[in-house]
Amino acid sequence: MSNSNVNAAKGRRYTAKEKADIIAFVDKVNSEKGRGGQSAASKKYKISPLTISSWIRSGAGNGSAPLSLRGVGSVAGPIGKKLSKLQDLHDQIARAEKELSKLKSQFDSLKGSL
Numbered sequence: 001m002s003n004s005n006v007n008a009a010k011g012r013r014y015t016a017k018e019k020a021d022i023i024a025f026v027d028k029v030n031s032e033k034g035r036g037g038q039s040a041a042s043k044k045y046k047i048s049p050l051t052i053s054s055w056i057r058s059g060a061g062n063g064s065a066p067l068s069l070r071g072v073g074s075v076a077g078p079i080g081k082k083l084s085k086l087q088d089l090h091d092q093i094a095r096a097e098k099e100l101s102k103l104k105s106q107f108d109s110l111k112g113s114l
Contacts, residue, residue: 019055026052027080 026037
């Protein structure tokens with residue numbers, strides 16, 4: 001068997017946005033019906049339920065390393081939505097703090113050169 005055949009066995013790779021959209025669909029179905037989101041997403045997107053479950057457990061699709069809040073993505077209803085929003089806000093704050101740190105460094109450097 002050649003190397004190209006070995007590589008052909010790999011499945012499709014999903015972007016963080018695609019994963020987030022699929023996880024959001026799972027959360028939506030779970031909040032509306034109480035359960036069944038993974039099965040519905042599996043049928044709609046033609047993805048293994050195990051893959052979706054793995055994404056939810058690992059916090060996939062949110063663009064950052066898994067955090068304890070993201071790990072509860074399987075929580076249905078308003079609490080799951082609030083936890084997801086909380087995680088999004090945390091990520092935004094972290095990015096803003098990083099940018100602010102860069103700006104402060106530039107400011108201090110320029111001020112010191114006066």
